[in-house]
Amino acid sequence: xxxxxxxxxxxxxxxxxxxxxxxxxxxxxxxxxxxxxxxxxxxxxxxxxxxxxxxxxxxxxxxxxxxxxxxxxxxxxxxxxxxxxxxxxxxxxxxxxxxxxxxxxxxxxxxxxxxxxxxxxxxxxxxxxxxxxxxxxxxxxxxxxxxxxxxxxxxxxxxxxxxxxxxxxxxxxxxxxxxxxxxxxxxxxxxxxxxxxxxxxxxxxxxxxxxxxxxxxxxxxxxxxxxxxxxxxxxxxxxxxxxxxxxxxxxxxxxxxxxxxxxxxxxxxxxxxxxxxxxxxxxxxxxxxx
Amino acid sequence: xxxxxxxxxxxxxxxxxxxxxxxxxxxxxxxxxxxxxxxxxxxxxxxxxxxxxxxxxxxxxxxxxxxxxxxxxxxxxxxxxxxxxxxxxxxxxxxxxxxxxxxxxxxxxxxxxxxxxxxxxxxxxxxxxxxxxxxxxxxxxxxxxxxxxxxxxxxxxxxxxxxxxxxxxxxxxxxxxxxxxxxxxxxxxxxxxxxxxxxxxxxxxxxxxxxxxxxxxxxxxxxxxxxxxxxxxxxxxxxxxxxxxxxxxxxxxxxxxxxxxxxxxxxxxxxxxxxxxxxxxxxxxxxxxxxxxxxxxxxxxxxxxxxxxxxxxxxxx
Numbered sequence: 001x002x003x004x005x006x007x008x009x010x011x012x013x014x015x016x017x018x019x020x021x022x023x024x025x026x027x028x029x030x031x032x033x034x035x036x037x038x039x040x041x042x043x044x045x046x047x048x049x050x051x052x053x054x055x056x057x058x059x060x061x062x063x064x065x066x067x068x069x070x071x072x073x074x075x076x077x078x079x080x081x082x083x084x085x086x087x088x089x090x091x092x093x094x095x096x097x098x099x100x101x102x103x104x105x106x107x108x109x110x111x112x113x114x115x116x117x118x119x120x121x122x123x124x125x126x127x128x129x130x131x132x133x134x135x136x137x138x139x140x141x142x143x144x145x146x147x148x149x150x151x152x153x154x155x156x157x158x159x160x161x162x163x164x165x166x167x168x169x170x171x172x173x174x175x176x177x178x179x180x181x182x183x184x185x186x187x188x189x190x191x192x193x194x195x196x197x198x199x200x201x202x203x204x205x206x207x208x209x210x211x212x213x214x215x216x217x218x219x220x221x222x223x224x225x226x227x228x229x230x231x232x233x234x235x236x237x238x239x240x241x242x243x244x245x246x247x248x249x250x251x252x253x254x255x256x257x258x259x260x261x262x263x264x265x266x267x268x269x270x271x272x273x274x275x276x277x278x279x280x281x282x283x284x285x286x287x288x289x290x
Numbered sequence: 291x292x293x294x295x296x297x298x299x300x301x302x303x304x305x306x307x308x309x310x311x312x313x314x315x316x317x318x319x320x321x322x323x324x325x326x327x328x329x330x331x332x333x334x335x336x337x338x339x340x341x342x343x344x345x346x347x348x349x350x351x352x353x354x355x356x357x358x359x360x361x362x363x364x365x366x367x368x369x370x371x372x373x374x375x376x377x378x379x380x381x382x383x384x385x386x387x388x389x390x391x392x393x394x395x396x397x398x399x400x401x402x403x404x405x406x407x408x409x410x411x412x413x414x415x416x417x418x419x420x421x422x423x424x425x426x427x428x429x430x431x432x433x434x435x436x437x438x439x440x441x442x443x444x445x446x447x448x449x450x451x452x453x454x455x456x457x458x459x460x461x462x463x464x465x466x467x468x469x470x471x472x473x474x475x476x477x478x479x480x481x482x483x484x485x486x487x488x489x490x491x492x493x494x495x496x497x498x499x500x501x502x503x504x505x506x507x508x509x510x511x512x513x514x515x516x517x518x519x520x521x522x523x524x525x526x527x528x529x530x531x532x533x534x535x536x537x538x539x540x541x542x543x544x545x546x547x548x549x550x551x552x553x554x555x556x557x558x559x560x561x562x563x564x565x566x567x568x569x570x571x572x573x574x575x576x577x578x579x580x581x582x583x584x585x586x587x588x589x590x591x592x593x594x595x596x597x598x599x600x601x602x603x604x605x606x607x
Contacts (some may be wrong), residue, residue, distance in 0.1 A: 084606035089523035177513040210464030211492035230464035231454035
């Protein structure tokens, strides 16, 4: 706990941190432990070719596979007040942010917003980045959803959200809690404009995100095997001192308990979303635009 | 028997002395009035001095004080003709939420409160104020009804957080809270919330996405308990005191951040020392807010509530 390790080192690290290079050309599937070649994995949208396990995937990995011909516009994120609480735990929050941005790209945050066409019609998509501070929801994520909602209403387009988050961002204290309300308002604006709001629950969707925009969809799609729940499993175990049922809080468990409409393979996601939105938007039937 | 908090030791010693003296006085008729009076002044000064500079963690302790007036005390003191209503019409009744209809200073209202209970039996009955999905769905039911009949909604917030259990997860705790927050922000009637003790996370916000959020002076409101925050960020719950400071969960900090719209002063030494005074002061604050909101039409009420939340985050400390 001194000036050198707490102040100088994080700053230096933020300066010299390189973008993580793909030095690991082979990756082990976290489920079946088979070795996967990174190029194959990219081509398969991070789905294991052996056991079909859906690995976590950042926004940049998703957008090209969702929009027509992989063409989309990524929107700049609205500026938010930096660290209004002047929060520090073992590290300063501003240093944690700098590190996360050094790793994930300048101007990035825990969510990205893009717009383009799906099946020939305008669509707005917001995707969480679990790699950015666990996808945690702070003011920036709140702004992302408000931005996405405004774009959707402006363009009379459906809004599709892919949450992947550990929950609220502790370092923004009460202001992170306020995002539960702000994101709900974003969702209401889309719904009140008569537009579809679709949620695709991905691994993991927990905490404050589950208690707000992730559970307010007209339709809830989930990726197979995704962890979806409100309370953390450790918290539950510590509270009730019971062993958790098998498959607890998996997408399949949430499907069985009525929280999810359908579980869809990542490779069928685009086609499913186009079908759902065009039905809700009462568009004429057309040959599937793959 | 008064429960003293660890930082109230000097107060407890002085009050102990007074009790002893009174006891002696009963026995042999010695005139002790002067001495008691002197000690009482000393206690009053001590209480004022202690409570004038409470740390964030001490506020958390006061907010959780076992004798602190809970939702039932506020409802009992402020709501006439209180008519409790129960059940979510889908699964069960959840006593962690008490709610119903009544009259607040003459005007019919809907009331919703999180009740922690005052003794072992009632704490178990009310599940320590930890609400399950059926409780949030019951709150939604009451809010929808209030909206239909144009009744203002008053909520009393007091929970460490939503109940974390397998059964709550099974029935969609996340969805129940999300639906409740969404509904709060759709209402076209005035919604006023008062944090009376602990405002814990989404479990609190579910009934507090209000036009006006008031807080009792020593109440706290946060995204997670200090213990929870400490165990995530410091990897040990022992750092709860540090976490409490860093989280800015006191009524004055939240007021500066624009999250809290008004602070209700508490009697010296906390609401539990004079519950009646505290409850009346709360009633006055609610009445004042209600009077102003009463001038807004239904759509403006909803829009004002939404714009308040959209604007939160511009202010810093």
